Amino acid sequence: CASEPAVFFEGGPVQQNSIIGLARFTDADERSWTSAVGNGLHTIDLESDAANAIECASLRLFVGYSGWGPAQLDGEIAGEAWFVVDAHADDAFDAEPSTLWRRVLERDPTHREWVRSFPDDHTLN
Secondary structure, eight states: OBOSSOSOEEOOSEEEEEEEEEEEOSSOOOOTTEEEEETTEEEEOTTSOGGGGGGOSEEEEEEEEOOOOTTHHHHHHHTTOSOOOOOOGGGGGOSOGGGHHHHHHHTSHHHHHHHHTSOSSGGGO
16 A cells, blocks of 8 residues: 555654654544544554555655754744645655645745745755
């Protein structure tokens, strides 16, 4: 049930030796080996029976994660260090993750014009 592309994704710079599984299911049943994170998404216990994975409609594995201290993220958002836009459940399993950031920002008219001027490869900026 792994969602294409079949690769590990970078979850963030913290604990690069850890993996987080993110899954979506076709039903709303509770499962003992998952934790709901919202918007129909669940983290999965990667130490549970591997046969459980067959129940996933979509699954992605992320190496590492990003983390913030108490109130740090709220402070950064208040300081406008982040773009805040609505997430869609399908974003986590997008078939073209390399262009996802731009497409998500283009949903919000506040950011749309700015994003159009941004190079496809941000490292060239």
